[in-house]
Amino acid sequence: xxxxxxxxxxxxxxxxxxxxxxxxxxxxxxxxxxxxxxxxxxxxxxxxxxxxxxxxxxxxxxxxxxxxxxxxxxxxxxxxxxxxxxxxxxxxxxxxxxxxxxxxxxxxxxxxxxxxxxxxxxxxxxxxxxxxxxxxxxxxxxxxxxxxxxxxxxxxxxxxxxxxxxxxxxxxxxxxxxxxxxxxxxxxxxxxxxxxxxxxxxxxxxxxxxxxxxxxxxxxxxxxxxxxxxxxxxxxxxxxxxxxxxxxxxxxxxxxxxxxxxxxxxxxxxxxxxxxxxxxxxxxxxxxxx
Numbered sequence: 581x582x583x584x585x586x587x588x589x590x591x592x593x594x595x596x597x598x599x600x601x602x603x604x605x606x607x608x609x610x611x612x613x614x615x616x617x618x619x620x621x622x623x624x625x626x627x628x629x630x631x632x633x634x635x636x637x638x639x640x641x642x643x644x645x646x647x648x649x650x651x652x653x654x655x656x657x658x659x660x661x662x663x664x665x666x667x668x669x670x671x672x673x674x675x676x677x678x679x680x681x682x683x684x685x686x687x688x689x690x691x692x693x694x695x696x697x698x699x700x701x702x703x704x705x706x707x708x709x710x711x712x713x714x715x716x717x718x719x720x721x722x723x724x725x726x727x728x729x730x731x732x733x734x735x736x737x738x739x740x741x742x743x744x745x746x747x748x749x750x751x752x753x754x755x756x757x758x759x760x761x762x763x764x765x766x767x768x769x770x771x772x773x774x775x776x777x778x779x780x781x782x783x784x785x786x787x788x789x790x791x792x793x794x795x796x797x798x799x800x801x802x803x804x805x806x807x808x809x810x811x812x813x814x815x816x817x818x819x820x821x822x823x824x825x826x827x828x829x830x831x832x833x834x835x836x837x838x839x840x841x842x843x844x845x846x847x848x849x850x851x852x853x854x855x856x857x858x859x860x861x862x863x864x865x866x867x868x869x870x
Contacts, residue, residue: 682696
């Protein structure tokens with residue numbers, strides 16, 4: 581019997597599987613997140629550093645030489661805290677549009693689960709990937725050079741990338757599936773309420789529905805002050821509920837204090853939208869929250 585059982589009576593959602601640390605763009609040691617998870621009363625925690633990408637030395641990624649350190653440390657923590665909390669090894673993998681590959685898939689044998697995401701797009705003039713959620717200047721360069729300033733074309737391409745990811749790969753969680761809104765403060769580039777945007781975002785969820793893709797409700801944009809709502813937005817949450825898609829809640833935590841940021845509020849929003857298939861990791865499987 582795990583020692584945390586008595587604390588579960590007051591805990592509404594008991595886990596976070598989207599966690600970054602000092603080895604990528606997060607902060608603090610892996611163990612500091614485990615200690616915080618125990619304080620909160622979590623039953624499990626999963627680590628999900630950004631996958632190494634040999635073709636591009638992004639500072640925000642786990643570096644290839646640090647990958648063994650990452651896996652070994654998770655293994656050590658699993659042993660040390662085995663009587664107190666379940667600990668899982670994961671990666672946040674990136675779908676690469678120029679090759680159609682899911683970077684990080686090569687590490688699958690080492691992992692307990694996988695998170696798949698689209699963070700950027702290939703920029704031909706520089707031969708590098710630029711992010712849609714990093715510096716706004718990178719977003720603007722992609723918009724200008726890849727799409728001739730046509731934001732509808734860029735948004736359509738973003739959601740098409742996720743459709744292709746869903747069709748071609750097997751993974752456990754689709755991360756922040758409307759991340760393209762992150763740098764859209766005050767509707768700088770588009771209005772989520774316009775029908776063309778809604779059609780594109782919901783059509784991606786139709787593809788997810790065919791595959792039964794597990795969708796992440798991510799509070800990280802809120803904790804870091806980048807958004808005023810979770811990923812995905814309320815309309816998309818309602819669509820997920822209509823289709824009965826499996827959902828998880830994650831903090832996309834980049835420091836230990838954010839491990840359960842906005843969890844209660846997110847759960848209320850999901851319940852209000854009619855979401856019932858809310859899942860979390862326990863004993864190595866995805867279980868439905870009671």
